[in-house]
Amino acid sequence: MNEAHSNEFDCVFVIGAGASYEFGLPTGGDLKDLIISTLDDLLNRQGLVDQLSDAIFSSLGRHTQADEKLAREQCRVIRDGLVFSPSIDNFLHLHRDNELLVNIGKLTIAFVILGSERSSTLYVQKDNWQKESVPQFSKKADGLHPASTYLGKIFEDLTVLRGFSEFCERLNRILFISFNYDRCILMFICFAAKLLYPDAQYKEDQLFDSIHVLHPYGHLGEISSLHDLKIKFGGGHQLNSNHLLAASKGIRTFTEGVSEDNVAQSIGEALSHANLLVFLGYGFLDLNNKILARADFSQSIKSVFSTCYMVRNPKQDEIVEFLGGNYRSGVGAGGKYRLSEAIVQNKTCSDFVEEWRSKFRQHY
Numbered sequence: 001m002n003e004a005h006s007n008e009f010d011c012v013f014v015i016g017a018g019a020s021y022e023f024g025l026p027t028g029g030d031l032k033d034l035i036i037s038t039l040d041d042l043l044n045r046q047g048l049v050d051q052l053s054d055a056i057f058s059s060l061g062r063h064t065q066a067d068e069k070l071a072r073e074q075c076r077v078i079r080d081g082l083v084f085s086p087s088i089d090n091f092l093h094l095h096r097d098n099e100l101l102v103n104i105g106k107l108t109i110a111f112v113i114l115g116s117e118r119s120s121t122l123y124v125q126k127d128n129w130q131k132e133s134v135p136q137f138s139k140k141a142d143g144l145h146p147a148s149t150y151l152g153k154i155f156e157d158l159t160v161l162r163g164f165s166e167f168c169e170r171l172n173r174i175l176f177i178s179f180n181y182d183r184c185i186l187m188f189i190c191f192a193a194k195l196l197y198p199d200a201q202y203k204e205d206q207l208f209d210s211i212h213v214l215h216p217y218g219h220l221g222e223i224s225s226l227h228d229l230k231i232k233f234g235g236g237h238q239l240n241s242n243h244l245l246a247a248s249k250g251i252r253t254f255t256e257g258v259s260e261d262n263v264a265q266s267i268g269e270a271l272s273h274a275n276l277l278v279f280l281g282y283g284f285l286d287l288n289n290k291i292l293a294r295a296d297f298s299q300s301i302k303s304v305f306s307t308c309y310m311v312r313n314p315k316q317d318e319i320v321e322f323l324g325g326n327y328r329s330g331v332g333a334g335g336k337y338r339l340s341e342a343i344v345q346n347k348t349c350s351d352f353v354e355e356w357r358s359k360f361r362q363h364y
Contacts (some may be wrong), residue, residue: 007247008273009212011363014292015178015185018309019349022149023184024120028087028283034112035088035105039079043072052111054241055248059103074101078108089217090287091197093254094120102253110247113181113220116231121146122187126232150280150349157361164201168210170364177269178211179288181220181251185213187233201216216263216291218252227364254287267292272300276363279306284291284319287334303359305343307352319344 017028026034042053056071057063077099078091085091092105117123146152159167176185189211194202230241271277282288301353304323323342345352353360 009175009270010173010274011276011278011360012175012177012270014277014279015176015180016280016282016288017180018283018307020180020182020184021281022151022348022350023122023146023188025116025180025182025184028285031109031112032085032088034116035108036079036082038108038112039075043075043079043179049080051239051241051244052107053178055107055111055244056104056243057246058098058241059107069099070100071104074098074104077101078105086285087287089254090285093287096253096255098305103248103356106251106253106344109181109251110220110244114239114243114247117182117184117220118239119330119346120182120184122184122191122233123189144350146188146192147159148350150353151185151187152192153350153353153357154360154364155189155192157357158364159193159196164197164203165206167193167197168206171207171210171306172212173364174212175274177270177292178213178215179217179282181215181217183219183221183233187213214263214266216267216288217254218250218256220247221250238316241349254291254350264291275300275302277304278360279304280352281307284322289322303341303343305341305352305356305360306345307349308344308346309352310346 008232017026017031021027021030038052042050053071057067060067060071081090082088085094088105088109092102095101095105147156158170162170171189178185190204190207194205306319306323308319323344343356345355347355
């Protein structure tokens with residue numbers, strides 16, 4: 001999987017929590033609630049326990065009574081204050097000068113997301129499946145089969161009547177900008193390709209080189225090989241404090257994310273060549289919008305599509321205004337031009353992609 005991009009992408013998907021929700025991951029609001037309930041559970045036990053508490057004190061390098069009191073106080077600050085923040089990212093940004101609080105916040109995010117990965121439809125039960133084994137997707141009672149998600153539909157359009165190498169060539173034209181910490185995009189594409197293509201065609205190295213996912217806020221751990229994971233998807237069967245510490249180091253706060261010029265530069269370079277920009281399950285929070293707006297790009301984008309599922313009308317107007325202000329017009333060699341189309345619809349990610357897939361596949 002490539003995070004540094006030199007490709008000229010034809011299509012860019014901006015992915016928010018609503019898209020990963022189709023695999024059983026939490027939305028932004030659900031993530032807040034899970035973090036609050038996790039910390040409340042720890043605090044009510046009158047001591048920090050289990051993997052999360054072990055990870056907190058491992059990060060401190062000691063575990064004295066004074067350390068426990070200080071850690072409990074920071075847990076309480078997050079638990080009681082997060083409910084008033086639009087997101088955990090925003091909350092950590094506000095407390096960016098409090099290193100211990102930020103570290104505890106990142107560890108709790110890692111704990112919750114790894115647990116969510118494990119309960120998702122993409123989790124493979126065997127902890128150590130080998131090269132020759134075949135992963136099996138699961139379907140939760142209240143969830144979609146992975147093939148029916150937005151990504152399943154994109155994958156189908158990328159692979160129809162195409163051999164493995166041509167599929168990789170097409171996939172190489174797409175960039176996913178994911179504001180999520182999870183690794184659903186990579187896991188789905190790798191598992192689905194392994195299930196679809198004959199072993200004689202499937203080449204994992206070639207596939208990994210063709211998958212481009214940029215995480216402005218980082219992620220839970222690099223996946224360089226499906227059978228040699230540094231941090232297993234879902235944390236594996238024996239989640240421990242070492243897993244949480246390693247996973248949390250891959251998470252960036254807003255301040256850390258936008259301070260790294262390569263992130264904004266990569267987004268800018270991707271948008272400068274793309275003709276199609278699609279927002280799926282993206283909440284258009286101001287904090288995240290600033291990351292996208294910070295990217296410097298020439299406006300080659302002709303079409304912008306976006307979901308706004310369960311978003312009320314005033315917010316829909318803000319979305320249209322944001323898209324129009326950032327992507328609607330620009331000055332090129334031929335003078336001023338405008339988007340040929342800007343579509344915003346109140347649909348789920350899978351339904352939205354289904355409706356517009358004939359338009360999207362023109363850019364794959």
